[in-house]
Amino acid sequence: MTQYDKALICVNGHLINSGADADPDKNSAFCPQCGAATITACSNCNQPIRGDQYDDQFDGVEFVGPHKLGFRSVPGHCHACGKSYPWTQSKAEALGEMIEELDGLSDDEREKLKVSIPDILADTPKSETAALRFKKAITKVGQAGGKMLMDVLTNVATEAVKKAMGL
Ligand SMILES: [Zn+2]
Ligand SMILES: [Zn+2]
Structure with a gap:
């Protein structure tokens, strides 16, 4: 049985x-x-955040105690209720504020980028579309704005999204 610290x-x-x-x-x-x-x-929901993972280990005959598999990575969302953890919420806010600050985007483009924020912070079926949207935005907002947006994205996007954007 798998257990977590x-x-x-x-x-x-x-x-x-x-x-x-x-x-x-x-x-x-x-x-x-x-x-x-x-x-x-x-x-x-008060469920503990999953830490080090342990598996039961048998030596072929009997149980010899839990075997430590280690820690995977800081999770973005609660495994029990699905709500985003505070650091994920902060990242979403930072990205949302950045979208508001950028010049050269229409209201419609801003809204579409905001809708895509959850797909930047977590790998979903819409992540590739989200990456494409932000990639387009980077080219539209000028050099300085594009650099600021890239800096925030480097900080908050999942590895897969960063790869899709060439970051
Ligand atoms: Zn929860
Ligand atoms: Zn800290």
Whole structure:
């Protein structure tokens, strides 16, 4: 059976401890990197954030205790209720604010970009379309605006989206 330790992550998305139960000495109330508060559970449904993964291990005859598989990556959304974690919400806000700041876009283009934000932050069937939309926007908003938008996207987009955009 697969089991998970709790992960301690700051609200800006920095991983502090992927084994909050197994190694509580590493836990801290605030993030050493950015000073933000840390959490170990979803604020919506209270389910723990998945940390280090463990599998039961048998030596062929009997159970020899859980085998640590390690930590995958900071999740964007709660596995139990689907709500985005605070760091994902901050990324969505940052991208939304950036879209408002850019020159050279029509209201319709701005709206379409905003609708595509969730598909930039998570890999979905619409991610490729979203990547194409943002790629077009980068060429429309001038050099300075395009660079700012690329910087934010580099920070918030999934690896697959970045690849589709050539970032
Ligand atoms: Zn932090
Ligand atoms: Zn949840």
